[in-house]
Amino acid sequence: MHALYTLAILGAAAALSPWFLYQALRYRKYVGSVAERMGRLPVSINVDGDPSIWIHAVSVGETLAARTLIDGLRQRYPGLRIFLSTTTLTGRQLALTRVPGVDGVFFFPFDIPVFINRTLRLVRPKLFVMVETELWPNLLRACRARGIRTMLVNGRISARSYPRYRMVRGFFREVLADVDRFCMQGEESARRIIDIGADPARVTITGNLKFDALELPPLADRGAGRVLRFFRLPADRPVFIAASTLKGEETPVLEAFAAVRRRHPSALLVMAPRKPERWDEAVALSRAEGFRVVRRTDLLIDSEPRADVVVLDTIGELAHLLQIATVVFVGGSLVAQGGHNILEPAVHGKPVVFGPHMDNFAEIAAEFLRQDAAIQVKDRGELQQVVVRLFDDPVARARLGAAARALVDANRGAKARTLDAIEQVLPTGPRGIVRPFRRA
Numbered sequence: 001m002h003a004l005y006t007l008a009i010l011g012a013a014a015a016l017s018p019w020f021l022y023q024a025l026r027y028r029k030y031v032g033s034v035a036e037r038m039g040r041l042p043v044s045i046n047v048d049g050d051p052s053i054w055i056h057a058v059s060v061g062e063t064l065a066a067r068t069l070i071d072g073l074r075q076r077y078p079g080l081r082i083f084l085s086t087t088t089l090t091g092r093q094l095a096l097t098r099v100p101g102v103d104g105v106f107f108f109p110f111d112i113p114v115f116i117n118r119t120l121r122l123v124r125p126k127l128f129v130m131v132e133t134e135l136w137p138n139l140l141r142a143c144r145a146r147g148i149r150t151m152l153v154n155g156r157i158s159a160r161s162y163p164r165y166r167m168v169r170g171f172f173r174e175v176l177a178d179v180d181r182f183c184m185q186g187e188e189s190a191r192r193i194i195d196i197g198a199d200p201a202r203v204t205i206t207g208n209l210k211f212d213a214l215e216l217p218p219l220a221d222r223g224a225g226r227v228l229r230f231f232r233l234p235a236d237r238p239v240f241i242a243a244s245t246l247k248g249e250e251t252p253v254l255e256a257f258a259a260v261r262r263r264h265p266s267a268l269l270v271m272a273p274r275k276p277e278r279w280d281e282a283v284a285l286s287r288a289e290g291f292r293v294v295r296r297t298d299l300l301i302d303s304e305p306r307a308d309v310v311v312l313d314t315i316g317e318l319a320h321l322l323q324i325a326t327v328v329f330v331g332g333s334l335v336a337q338g339g340h341n342i343l344e345p346a347v348h349g350k351p352v353v354f355g356p357h358m359d360n361f362a363e364i365a366a367e368f369l370r371q372d373a374a375i376q377v378k379d380r381g382e383l384q385q386v387v388v389r390l391f392d393d394p395v396a397r398a399r400l401g402a403a404a405r406a407l408v409d410a411n412r413g414a415k416a417r418t419l420d421a422i423e424q425v426l427p428t429g430p431r432g433i434v435r436p437f438r439r440a
Contacts, residue, residue, distance in 0.1 A: 001174060002174075041106050045123075046081065049122075051080055057085070058131070069209070090276070116142050128148055133156060133158075135152070186208070208363075212412050230305070231305060244273075247335070250282050254289045259384050263391065267308075327351050327390045334380065338359040346405060349402060351401050355379075
């Protein structure tokens with residue numbers, strides 16, 4: 001089965017090569033990363049061949065979750081180096097700028113045996129840690145052959161991916177047999193991974209690391225911090241932040257913002273497209289709707305933006321800007337793309353609105369809705385109604401924000417449970433026991 005899987009990857013790569021070439025020429029994507037993705041890492045990354053812990057995080061959200069574990073791993077495994085790989089450029093940039101304590105950052109290799117083995121020879125991991133849903137059959141098999149322990153942490157199986165895994169359950173039972181421990185976010189994900197073949201004795205519910213990954217808002221005023229110096233806003237200027245929007249969402253956001261502006265003429269929209277290659281499109285859409293628009297990189301420091309819309313064409317600044325939000329819409333949720341993380345605005349005590357498609361964060365979204373800590377809308381029309389209502393009602397905003405912050409604080413603790421589970425897989429000494437998940 002693994003041979004057929006490898007042939008399928010090679011066939012897909014050949015078929016998609018024109019698309020990758022276009023992305024490289026048009027958006028400069030993948031340029032400069034091909035060597036690392038083929039396992040050709042700089043020798044300097046581990047010149048002495050030291051043993052290590054290798055953590056893999058796909059993109060931004062997974063990288064932030066992985067960051068939570070770094071200091072604990074340093075304390076428990078002082079003799080091991082810690083490496084972090086990512087799949088996306090945005091994840092890599094975040095890892096380089098906001099994940100202190102790692103010994104090296106590199107792009108994850110293609111899951112082809114020759115590339116995988118090159119990487120393993122240089123990185124020399126004692127433990128390979130996957131964050132969330134990264135299951136790579138050839139890498140896991142190579143780790144098993146070399147005696148490298150493997151773990152899935154902050155694991156989840158979304159409602160959208162679950163049927164696809166079940167269709168190839170026979171193959172995935174083999175793949176999951178190569179994983180030593182599954183640390184799952186919640187009971188539903190634990191049951192799903194067991195159903196597709198994981199040994200229940202290896203499955204643990206540890207909670208969601210993203211609750212622990214959140215940084216508390218600084219105590220200083222809104223002008224503190226470099227990024228906030230570009231947003232010197234008067235206290236009475238309302239701010240609508242549309243976070244991590246995808247194609248098909250900017251126009252509904254702009255329609256909702258237009259309705260807000262009719263009642264609050266000074267309101268500012270900060271729109272943060274998820275993908276850098278869509279920044280130009282977001283600017284064009286905003287202008288087409290008649291708004292004065294400026295890119296974040298064109299703002300003057302220590303000044304108030306003289307525009308209706310600011311397109312955030314930077315990486316890593318959104319989390320800081322959430323402090324100045326009046327209302328936050330979290331994108332990827334009005335279109336069927338599974339949604340994005342709602343925890344960062346929640347930790348700042350902001351009212352959070354999201355659309356109907358939250359498959360990637362189903363358990364978190366459901367808990368927020370149960371606790372009346374967020375609002376879910378079904379379509380663009382309801383988005384407009386809800387956003388206008390929140391801008392008009394400071395009491396409702398305060399109630400939603402307080403409930404969101406309280407829910408975040410009540411759900412911390414996954415970090416300690418995950419570190420204890422890691423130590424069971426890669427022992428350093430006697431510590432607490434993390435009980436495995438069992439069916440009721």
